[in-house]
Amino acid sequence: MAEHRDRTRLAQALHDADGRLDRLVDTGLRWARAHRAPWWLVDALFVAAAVADAVLDISGATALETWLSLAAAAALLLRRRAPVLAFALTMPGLFVGSAVVAASIALFTLGERTDRRWLMLVAAAVQFVGFAGFVGPPQTMGELVVSVLYAAIFAIGPLAIGLLVRTRARLTEQLTEVRLAREDERRQAAEVALSRERALLAREMHDVVSHQVTLIAVQAGAVQVAGRDEAERGFARTIRQLCVVTLQELREMVQVLRASGGTAREIAPQPVLADLPRLIADSGLETTATVDLPETLGQPVQRAVYRFVQEGLTNVRKHAPDAAVRVSARLHDGTVLVDLVNGPARADRLELPGSGLGLIGLGERASLLGGSLEAGPQPGDGFALHLRIPAEHTPPVG
Secondary structure, three states: OHHHHHHHHHHHHHHHHHHHHHHHHHHHHHHHHHOOOOHHHHHHHHHHHHHHHHHHOOOOOOHHHHHHHHHHHHHHHHOOOOHHHHHHHHHHHHHHOOOHHHHHHHHHHHHHHOOOHHHHHHHHHHHHHHHHHHOOOOOOHHHHHHHHHHHHHHHHHHHHHHHHHHHHHHHHHHHHHHHHHHHHHHHHHHHHHHHHHHHHHHHHHHHHHHHHHHHHHHHHHHHHHHOOOHHHHHHHHHHHHHHHHHHHHHHHHHHHHHOOOOOHHHHOOOOOHHHHHHHHHHOOOOEEEEEEOOOOOOHHHHHHHHHHHHHHHHHHHHHOOOOOEEEEEEEEOOEEEEEEEEOOOOOOOOOOOOOOOHHHHHHHHHHHOOOEEEEEEEOOOEEEEEEEEEOOOOOOOO
16 A cells, blocks of 8 residues: 555656646747847857867868868858858868768758758758768678768758748748738728728717707797797797707717728828838738829728738738739729739748638728729739729718
8 A cells, every 4th residue: 555655656746747847848948939049149159069060070180171171160151141152161071071060050051041942952962972971981781871871860850950940930920921911800890890880870870869959950940930038039049059059060970980990090090002112012022013093092092002902912922922913003084993913822832721801801991982892813823803993982971
């Protein structure tokens, strides 16, 4: 019985220790993600490791071997701007000297920063040959197997880690874009819902309150004319004047309620046509824009054009990364014509979930302005959006 209790206590102690270690590791990982090291510190550590490898790894190295290894370490300073050149400069040190660390870091950088797969394969093959030659010619079958195994690890490992880092960065970027797009879609949906509720309230106030206040004013006018004495007619006059003032204030309130949007439009300025160049530049897409619209267009029309281009560029980033985009906007016969067309994707598409409300919101916005929205695929695996809205739009009051 005592032995069983001891085993139970030991198992519980091991379980508690395992949980504490997991929490400690999770805390450390969260801290590391929130406190990223600056790029220059990372490069300095890489160069220091390569220099240590060059100086300490080979005993009795010649001056040529040492200098080639040090040159390979110095080449890592170019890895961010010229990863291919940095890798090429590390190869003499790998083949002749002791530059395993420098060559591995350079190969990692190629996987992280280069899209050309054939170049990655060539670099991995060169790394494989160079490392196999570095450990010396094998004498037995066992040494041959070990040499090939270690060479494969040092050729495939850094490249695979670089590809993993690049894929993670791209996925993080696109997930951030999806999150921002969803927030924008939710904000637009909330604005549409708020506009409908305000419009409904405005109709109720106009149809019910205005009607009844008008009846009161009419009755007061009748009393003012047919009153029995001056005091009665004065009361009626006052009531009629108050009804007139109330109707004027009610009309202004209805106009405010009819306006699209909520209080956020009074706090933060809404985008207009002048903000389109910055939107296109910040998208990071290869975009050709031809916008020929007057800045005298109404604010609702300008906002609709801006939101249309914004949603279109967001969809391209989600569904056709690195695709070429063409944006054109012009005024023809009193109608604003906006087209956004993208070509086929030139990078791997990441299948990410979407709410599908973006184009629905744009269609509703266009419909509220008396226009239309068309969307559909294009030849060559492209996609096109077409917006048509009247240039003059005055929201009804009653």
